[in-house]
Amino acid sequence: MLSASEIRKVVEERTQRQKGTGKKVVDVREEMEHLEAKGEIIIHRIRPENRPVSASTLFGWTKRIPTDRLWHHKSCGQCGNIPGYPASLLWLMNETGRSYLNEPHQTSCTAWNYHGTATSNPVALAAVAARNFHRAYETDHFPLIHCGTSYGDYKEMRKLLVENATVRTKVRDVLRGMGRELVLPEEIVHYSEWVHAMTPELLARQKHSVRGIVATVHEPCHYYKMVPEDAVYDENVYAGQRPAVPSGILMSLGATVADYSTWYDCCGFGFRHILSEREFSRSFANLRKIRPMVDEAHSDVAITSDTGCVTTLDKSQWIGKAHGQPYMLPVLADVQFAALALGAHPYKIAQVHWHAASAEALMTKMGIDWSTAKAEFREYLKALKNGQAPELLHPAHPEIETYFAVNKGQVLPEEAPATAPAEIVANGGGGHPR
Amino acid sequence: MSIVAHLPRRVLSLTEEEAASPPVMELTGRRRATSEERTVAETIYAEFRADPRHREFVLGCLNCGECTTGCPAARFYDFSPREMLQIAQNGDATTLWDAMQEKIWACCQCYTCNMRCRFGNDIAGIISVMRELSVIHGLESTRKVLAPFGRSLTLLMTVGTQVSSDMIQPDFFRDWGPFATGSDKVWDVGTDVMRRAIPSDVLHTTRSSWEVSVQTSLELFRIYEETGVLDMLRGLDPDLTEMLVDIIEERREEFEEARDRFRTELAGMHGPVATFMG
Numbered sequence: 218m219l220s221a222s223e224i225r226k227v228v229e230e231r232t233q234r235q236k237g238t239g240k241k242v243v244d245v246r247e248e249m250e251h252l253e254a255k256g257e258i259i260i261h262r263i264r265p266e267n268r269p270v271s272a273s274t275l276f277g278w279t280k281r282i283p284t285d286r287l288w289h290h291k292s293c294g295q296c297g298n299i300p301g302y303p304a305s306l307l308w309l310m311n312e313t314g315r316s317y318l319n320e321p322h323q324t325s326c327t328a329w330n331y332h333g334t335a336t337s338n339p340v341a342l343a344a345v346a347a348r349n350f351h352r353a354y355e356t357d358h359f360p361l362i363h364c365g366t367s368y369g370d371y372k373e374m375r376k377l378l379v380e381n382a383t384v385r386t387k388v389r390d391v392l393r394g395m396g397r398e399l400v401l402p403e404e405i406v407h408y409s410e411w412v413h414a415m416t417p418e419l420l421a422r423q424k425h426s427v428r429g430i431v432a433t434v435h436e437p438c439h440y441y442k443m444v445p446e447d448a449v450y451d452e453n454v455y456a457g458q459r460p461a462v463p464s465g466i467l468m469s470l471g472a473t474v475a476d477y478s479t480w481y482d483c484c485g486f487g488f489r490h491i492l493s494e495r496e497f498s499r500s501f502a503n504l505r506k507i508r509p510m511v512d513e514a515h516s517d518v519a520i521t522s523d524t525g526c527v528t529t530l531d532k533s534q535w536i537g538k539a540h541g542q543p544y545m546l547p548v549l550a551d552v553q554f555a556a557l558a559l560g561a562h563p564y565k566i567a568q569v570h571w572h573a574a575s576a577e578a579l580m581t582k583m584g585i586d587w588s589t590a591k592a593e594f595r596e597y598l599k600a601l602k603n604g605q606a607p608e609l610l611h612p613a614h615p616e617i618e619t620y621f622a623v624n625k626g627q628v629l630p631e632e633a634p635a636t637a638p639a640e641i642v643a644n645g646g647g648g649h650p651r
Numbered sequence: 652m653s654i655v656a657h658l659p660r661r662v663l664s665l666t667e668e669e670a671a672s673p674p675v676m677e678l679t680g681r682r683r684a685t686s687e688e689r690t691v692a693e694t695i696y697a698e699f700r701a702d703p704r705h706r707e708f709v710l711g712c713l714n715c716g717e718c719t720t721g722c723p724a725a726r727f728y729d730f731s732p733r734e735m736l737q738i739a740q741n742g743d744a745t746t747l748w749d750a751m752q753e754k755i756w757a758c759c760q761c762y763t764c765n766m767r768c769r770f771g772n773d774i775a776g777i778i779s780v781m782r783e784l785s786v787i788h789g790l791e792s793t794r795k796v797l798a799p800f801g802r803s804l805t806l807l808m809t810v811g812t813q814v815s816s817d818m819i820q821p822d823f824f825r826d827w828g829p830f831a832t833g834s835d836k837v838w839d840v841g842t843d844v845m846r847r848a849i850p851s852d853v854l855h856t857t858r859s860s861w862e863v864s865v866q867t868s869l870e871l872f873r874i875y876e877e878t879g880v881l882d883m884l885r886g887l888d889p890d891l892t893e894m895l896v897d898i899i900e901e902r903r904e905e906f907e908e909a910r911d912r913f914r915t916e917l918a919g920m921h922g923p924v925a926t927f928m929g
Contacts, residue, residue: 304854308850321864330804332760335782341880396923438763499826572830
């Protein structure tokens with residue numbers, strides 16, 4: 218297999234060689250420009266209001282990462298069983314004053330199901346992607362993808378819609394039937410790329426030192442093995458030989474990122490396996506990932522940046538006791554780890570209690586008083602049970618949005634102040650949890 | 652006396668009756684396909700080779716085995732991405748049919764094989780094409796493999812998310828332990844309260860990953876109807892499909908009632924809402 222620098226060299230040489238012939242190494246973004254000029258698609262462009270930051274990809278291409286005015290494309294697995302993952306991301310956006318929409322007018326990418334059961338097809342997957350893209354476009358917020366599989370799938374679907382006129386026509390017809398148009402985002406952006414772009418601002422708010430913490434990174438397969446040319450690489454992270462996310466933020470925060478022999482392996486999620494053949498998922502996760510992380514790297518925490526990976530690596534460990542594998546290595550998403558380092562509440566925000574492997578020893582090492590926080594959380598749960606309104610990171614949605622995708626999204630224009638990002642203020646239900 | 656003399660006498664050629672009804676097992680130990688199965692296998696093979704993705708995904712094979720050495724499924728199953736690729740490239744109706752009975756479902760869809768392949772084959776992709784065909788043709792083996800997915804398929808088809816917190820409960824996920832499921836045994840409150848403790852109102856539901864608006868749900872189902880996914884599912888599980896149609900019909904009614912209730916606020920609305928409301 219070629220190294221990342223060898224790949225970049227090949228791409229550069231090929232580009233130079235083919236300049237005179239009119240052929241080129243295809244950058245899908247260039248093809249999108251041609252299609253838009255012909256009136257076939259609309260490009261959802263990153264605008265100055267999105268405050269973009271440039272990054273480099275595997276192929277050495279420049280990718281613009283929007284950091285503001287974002288539309289959260291949530292992940293079904295995260296929201297369903299590790300909700301501290303999206304909550305930490307929203308909290309980091311509040312802390313850094315970024316505006317966003319987190320609304321109910323979104324489906325998942327449906328690719329978990331496709332990779333697990335194949336009860337779909339490329340036209341349906343592309344139509345689902347395009348429906349979500351258009352929804353983000355009509356709210357004038359740029360889509361930010363929470364899940365590695367959604368990110369990989371959307372890159373595939375964008376490429377398919379650009380390259381295949383038949384699929385494009387079918388999808389456009391389906392969308393027209395519901396009053397929508399075919400919109401493709403200028404960039405498909407994974408949330409960990411937002412974290413990478415926001416690193417200086419996050420570091421400025423760090424409250425807990427993570428020096429002395431040894432982290433092992435599991436790189437989500439669908440982040441960099443599907444449509445690999447688009448993944449972000451940085452010369453300062455593994456000398457540009459491995460993806461820059463999520464290792465970069467850990468190193469910047471001061472943690473030691475330790476290598477281990479099976480870094481390249483998948484986590485064992487398997488899409489189908491995690492639901493109906495978990496003996497495979499847990500065997501693979503424990504034997505091929507967690508054990509080397511602990512035995513070889515003496516890791517304090519495993520960090521990853523995808524729904525299925527956090528789920529499999531974390532939740533497979535409890536049963537490990539029955540097999541003589543009592544590792545219980547905490548597994549967190551990069552944003553949970555960063556939020557904890559910036560002072561987020563471990564239970565109200567990072568929601569570490571949904572994880573199977575306890576993060577308490579890790580938090581002690583980070584200097585976090587989790588015991589007091591846990592007692593507070595118990596009291597909070599009692600209060601909720603007795604009818605107290607929940608504390609929210611953004612205003613609650615009006616009832617009408619349970620039914621209709623009102624065009625301006627979460628905050629109607631007449632309700633939003635012209636200057637402040639009204640979407641991120643805490644609602645009257647209980648203030649801004651920390 | 653030679654030991655051969657003690658061996659039981661065996662018939663070395665088939666009787667006419669035996670020849671007319673061949674044994675269920677072939678000499679390889681493989682179950683012999685029925686004539687109906689052979690017909691379906693030939694149809695599937697023709698459709699597989701005609702799928703436009705075949706010529707895009709299958710480019711050649713050096714036989715280097717890089718795909719299989721990095722494959723997670725190959726470590727635990729009788730499965731090899733190299734074998735799948737070579738069946739896709741050079742196989743016939745029988746080898747394809749055999750692979751589709753079980754092996755294709757071992758693949759983890761991690762794309763590690765794709766990343767390692769020097770030929771640039773999309774091995775995970777061509778396995779997905781095989782899987783799609785097994786669903787479209789409603790193979791019995793596929794029905795069995797996908798039997799546990801009724802609940803997640805229901806969620807996926809009706810609201811477009813894959814899991815819900817009322818699905819991830821200790822009874823079904825015992826191996827995840829007591830902490831991972833929002834169990835009331837740990838915190839002394841029910842799942843509904845645990846969900847309300849998440850600081851975003853759209854995540855408070857226990858019936859889906861997040862609250863999906865009715866309009867979004869109806870738009871999604873329209874996609875499934877118009878792109879053939881519903882028909883695909885009908886071939887696999889007609890009962891489940893009818894149930895999905897009923898659920899969506901209820902959501903349509905809910906949508907209509909809401910339209911009357913919010914008439915004033917919706918007046919003058921443009922874009923997809925207006926189109927969708929006809």
